[in-house]
Amino acid sequence: MNFDALIPKIGVITDIRKDTHDVKTFRVVGTDGKKPFEHLPGQCAMLSVPGVGEAMFSITSSPTNREYMEFSIKKCGCVTDVLHSMEVGQQIAIRGPYGRNFPVEEEFKGKDLLFIAGGIGLAPLRSVINYVRHYRANYGKIVIVYGARSKDDLVDIDEIKNEWMKEVNTEVYLTIDRAQEGWEGNVGFVPAYVKEIGVDPSMTAVLCGPPVMIKFTLQGLLELGFEKSRVYTTLELRMKCGVGKCGRCNVGDKFVCKDGPVFRMDELDELPDEY
Amino acid sequence: MYRIKKTDLNALYAAIAKTSGLFIPIRRADEVNFAVWGEGKEVSLETLKTVKSPKNAFFPQTENMMKFKTEGKSVEVVDIRTEDKRPFVVFGVKACDVKAFEVLDRVFLAEPVDTFYQSRRNAITVVSLACSRPEESCFCTAFGIDPTAPEGDVTTWLDGEYLYWRANNQKGEALTEKLASLLEKCGEEAVEAQRSQTKEILKRLPLAALDLSRFKEENLNELFNDPRWAELSEACLGCGACTFVCPTCQCFDIRDFKTNSGVIRYRCWDSCMYSDFTLMAHGNSRTTQMQRYRQRFMHKLVYYPAQNGGLYSCVGCGRCVNKCPQNLNIVKVIKTLGGEKS
Amino acid sequence: MKEVESKMLERAKVLLESGEVARVIGWRKGAFCHDPEPASFESVDELKDFVYDYFCGANLSKYLIAESKKEGKTAVFLKPCDTYSFNQLVKEHRINREKIHVIAVECMAKLDIGKIKAKGLSAVTGVEVDGEQVKVQTLYGEAVLSKTEIVLAKCATCNKTHQVKDEEIVLHERPVRDVNRFAEVEALEQMTAEERFKFWREQLSKCIRCNACRNVCPACSCIKCVFDNPQSGVAAKANDDKFEEQLFHIIRAYHVAGRCTDCGECSRVCPQGIPLHLLNRKFIKDIDETYGEFQAGESAEGKTPLTEYRESDLEPKDVLKEGK
Numbered sequence: 052m053n054f055d056a057l058i059p060k061i062g063v064i065t066d067i068r069k070d071t072h073d074v075k076t077f078r079v080v081g082t083d084g085k086k087p088f089e090h091l092p093g094q095c096a097m098l099s100v101p102g103v104g105e106a107m108f109s110i111t112s113s114p115t116n117r118e119y120m121e122f123s124i125k126k127c128g129c130v131t132d133v134l135h136s137m138e139v140g141q142q143i144a145i146r147g148p149y150g151r152n153f154p155v156e157e158e159f160k161g162k163d164l165l166f167i168a169g170g171i172g173l174a175p176l177r178s179v180i181n182y183v184r185h186y187r188a189n190y191g192k193i194v195i196v197y198g199a200r201s202k203d204d205l206v207d208i209d210e211i212k213n214e215w216m217k218e219v220n221t222e223v224y225l226t227i228d229r230a231q232e233g234w235e236g237n238v239g240f241v242p243a244y245v246k247e248i249g250v251d252p253s254m255t256a257v258l259c260g261p262p263v264m265i266k267f268t269l270q271g272l273l274e275l276g277f278e279k280s281r282v283y284t285t286l287e288l289r290m291k292c293g294v295g296k297c298g299r300c301n302v303g304d305k306f307v308c309k310d311g312p313v314f315r316m317d318e319l320d321e322l323p324d325e326y
Numbered sequence: 327m328y329r330i331k332k333t334d335l336n337a338l339y340a341a342i343a344k345t346s347g348l349f350i351p352i353r354r355a356d357e358v359n360f361a362v363w364g365e366g367k368e369v370s371l372e373t374l375k376t377v378k379s380p381k382n383a384f385f386p387q388t389e390n391m392m393k394f395k396t397e398g399k400s401v402e403v404v405d406i407r408t409e410d411k412r413p414f415v416v417f418g419v420k421a422c423d424v425k426a427f428e429v430l431d432r433v434f435l436a437e438p439v440d441t442f443y444q445s446r447r448n449a450i451t452v453v454s455l456a457c458s459r460p461e462e463s464c465f466c467t468a469f470g471i472d473p474t475a476p477e478g479d480v481t482t483w484l485d486g487e488y489l490y491w492r493a494n495n496q497k498g499e500a501l502t503e504k505l506a507s508l509l510e511k512c513g514e515e516a517v518e519a520q521r522s523q524t525k526e527i528l529k530r531l532p533l534a535a536l537d538l539s540r541f542k543e544e545n546l547n548e549l550f551n552d553p554r555w556a557e558l559s560e561a562c563l564g565c566g567a568c569t570f571v572c573p574t575c576q577c578f579d580i581r582d583f584k585t586n587s588g589v590i591r592y593r594c595w596d597s598c599m600y601s602d603f604t605l606m607a608h609g610n611s612r613t614t615q616m617q618r619y620r621q622r623f624m625h626k627l628v629y630y631p632a633q634n635g636g637l638y639s640c641v642g643c644g645r646c647v648n649k650c651p652q653n654l655n656i657v658k659v660i661k662t663l664g665g666e667k668s
Numbered sequence: 669m670k671e672v673e674s675k676m677l678e679r680a681k682v683l684l685e686s687g688e689v690a691r692v693i694g695w696r697k698g699a700f701c702h703d704p705e706p707a708s709f710e711s712v713d714e715l716k717d718f719v720y721d722y723f724c725g726a727n728l729s730k731y732l733i734a735e736s737k738k739e740g741k742t743a744v745f746l747k748p749c750d751t752y753s754f755n756q757l758v759k760e761h762r763i764n765r766e767k768i769h770v771i772a773v774e775c776m777a778k779l780d781i782g783k784i785k786a787k788g789l790s791a792v793t794g795v796e797v798d799g800e801q802v803k804v805q806t807l808y809g810e811a812v813l814s815k816t817e818i819v820l821a822k823c824a825t826c827n828k829t830h831q832v833k834d835e836e837i838v839l840h841e842r843p844v845r846d847v848n849r850f851a852e853v854e855a856l857e858q859m860t861a862e863e864r865f866k867f868w869r870e871q872l873s874k875c876i877r878c879n880a881c882r883n884v885c886p887a888c889s890c891i892k893c894v895f896d897n898p899q900s901g902v903a904a905k906a907n908d909d910k911f912e913e914q915l916f917h918i919i920r921a922y923h924v925a926g927r928c929t930d931c932g933e934c935s936r937v938c939p940q941g942i943p944l945h946l947l948n949r950k951f952i953k954d955i956d957e958t959y960g961e962f963q964a965g966e967s968a969e970g971k972t973p974l975t976e977y978r979e980s981d982l983e984p985k986d987v988l989k990e991g992k
Contacts, residue, residue: 056438289604
């Protein structure tokens with residue numbers, strides 16, 4: 052077959068983990084049983100369900116995982132509805148990797164890192180967090196602030212509790228929006244919690260979550276003295292091709308699929324407000 | 327330079343069609359569009375503007391990309407491309423449309439190369455045709471295009487009883503050689519005379535003084551935030567007429583279609599003017615027609631040039647000027663936000 | 669027409685200045701002499717670009733769906749044919765009648781720049797109408813055309829009169845002409861089925877799926893069209909040359925049947941010159957013949973042939989028998 056960037060290869064779902072009532076994590080390998088392709092933290096892949104369509108998802112697993120890829124996917128549209136109804140062994144189509152990754156080697160190395168995520172926004176950050184953990188000695192202190200609507204909406208809480216919380220020189224803060232029986236941790240929105248914790252403004256920050264969370268968290272970080280050039284986020288817009296040709300995921304003269312999805316806040320400041 | 331009598335053109339078309347496909351302006355049901363030539367078809371080279379541009383020669387409005395075969399839990403990707411190795415001649419392409427090919431090339435031939443586009447693009451010989459009767463909606467000169475001597479592998483001119491013919495490169499010479507028995511050598515006087523006459527008209531066209539100098543990357547945000555977009559776009563119906571007649575619009579959609587023998591994945595032209603263009607499961611980055619309207623023109627005049635070394639993604643063909651149901655167009659945008667040279 | 673224009677302008681100024689209306693919907697001057705665009709004027713200052721001439725063919729009534737939801741009253745200039753669409757939209761509860769002030773304006777038929785150019789004229793710089801004669805200036809010289817030959821298709825057979833007016837600016841009455849708007853439909857009916865199929869096949873195969881006909885159509889006022897729903901299973905964006913794909917137009921004609929006022933906007937805006945109004949007119953003719961003469965938009969009230977059941981209504985089997 053002739054190669055074209057838009058033609059996917061086949062992937063096999065080898066494991067499905069139900070994380071919350073509307074989030075499942077899918078483990079995907081190629082038909083040869085190996086990882087479909089290599090990627091870097093923050094990059095995305097196009098998954099397609101034949102007859103339903105294609106959608107772009109951030110790759111949740113770390114590139115250091117040499118065996119398979121994982122995608123934490125929230126049920127919220129045509130493609131995700133069908134994905135959620137699938138069983139282990141189901142084949143899907145996959146192509147990628149797409150987009151600019153988090154500068155884990157170039158910029159993050161040697162730095163103290165602050166990860167702030169809300170809800171399903173943890174999906175792309177999990178890839179970076181686990182990458183950094185894998186090469187733990189190369190990075191400074193890690194602070195993770197993760198919030199969700201309720202304790203039942205925290206994605207893959209097992210890994211957070213059993214691994215992240217036990218990681219050296221790492222602090223993990225969890226918060227949920229409203230008080231709930233059986234929850235002894237913090238209650239409140241992410242932006243407020245970040246300010247409460249009192250993070251060090253010399254850290255490099257990575258944010259991902261709903262737009263309103265990003266907006267207010269960023270405001271809070273700036274008040275604490277963070278510089279925009281050291282705050283990263285990842286955007287999501289409608290995509291069809293993933294390679295900067297179909298023309299729909301642009302913000303100003305930048306394509307999110309190609310020039311993003313990872314952007315620094317000072318870069319976003321230069322772009323028109325349309326995302 | 328060569329020439330051939332207009333009355334012999336049918337023989338020329340037939341000769342070309344013998345060894346390659348021929349895509350040429352053809353009148354069908356009262357409108358002229360580029361279509362595959364065949365004996366008995368009514369060719370209309372005199373038509374200044376075909377309704378659609380010739381871009382569908384290598385970027386068809388709808389094209390099947392692949393097929394999925396599914397059985398139980400397994401999925402198979404089937405390559406259904408029938409690679410047409412036959413060369414293709416696109417005949418009668420105006421200067422603006424030739425320039426538009428370059429605009430499209432920069433998108434589709436950039437890495438990763440779009441092989442669907444590339445295979446057809448490579449097979450094409452472009453025979454351009456000079457304009458001798460530009461009309462009021464033409465403004466290609468604003469983009470530095472000379473409609474009296476269009477680029478292309480071969481350039482032709484219609485004048486008096488003749489079609490004049492000049493090969494511009496090897497591809498063009500190869501085609502000329504194949505047609506040698508139909509072409510006779512001639513001087514350039516008639517062509518030069520026509521060119522200088524046309525140039526006089528070009529200077530007097532109402533849109534000759536459009537000023538594009540404000541449309542550059544450094545003014546991106548200022549232009550984006552200009553309050554006048556509201557007024558410019560208020561009558562916009564949100565249809566795709568401007569997009570689909572445009573020679574440089576290249577946005578596409580990818581969709582699946584269920585058939586009895588599997589799922590066909592096709593791509594088709596899409597328009598940023600449509601409300602579902604940026605619609606996602608959980609939101610839409612452009613919810614108003616003003617935003618969509620602004621996107622279309624910002625893309626042509628600012629975003630695309632910023633990505634492509636200053637090359638505008640408009641060639642001044644004026645099709646949108648003629649075809650917008652409510653008379654909105656890029657000219658009004660340029661005049662309002664850019665102005666006119668004094 | 670200049671006289672009418674200045675009267676309209678005067679009225680618009682008074683309405684805006686007095687605060688009686690918050691905005692006036694009319695036409696704004698274009699880049700040439702023949703491309704005015706529908707526009708909303710909110711201040712006297714904005715009215716400097718106001719125009720009303722022989723190229724103001726657009727039907728402004730559909731814009732009123734959005735305008736009547738805005739704060740304050742909206743004044744609008746409606747030509748005779750536009751008022752039918754207006755009534756129909758009021759009837760369908762799309763326009764809030766109380767928020768609109770209708771100024772009925774005269775129309776002496778509008779011109780089609782496409783038809784002028786089809787006469788071989790290029791680089792048009794000026795158009796002057798003098799009764800039945802139209803003088804066209806171009807960079808290549810002048811020409812005098814007969815107005816009848818270059819009016820918009822929708823104007824060619826129009827004998828409509830204003831159905832709604834809160835006030836009017838009519839200085840001349842367009843004489844009632846002896847025209848049969850069903851002549852083209854009758855010609856199609858005379859064809860054999862094969863000929864008719866070939867005709868529509870050729871016409872519809874030009875369609876580029878731009879949706880201009882649907883988006884301009886006052887009867888197509890669904891908030892979300894079924895063809896825009898990705899879950900509908902209709903490959904609406906694919907421009908397949910198969911006849912199946914072209915059913916879009918036939919489905920649309922069915923959907924507006926009994927509600928289409930024959931405003932002709934579909935044909936005016938089609939970039940490929942498809943005579944879409946003929947589909948609608950065929951339905952209008954059939955409804956007339958089957959249920960008695962009916963003109964949608966004559967009234968903003970009452971039942972329509974397709975929403976009213978009468979025992980005398982023709983049964984489908986009878987229709988089939990009659991071979992209609």
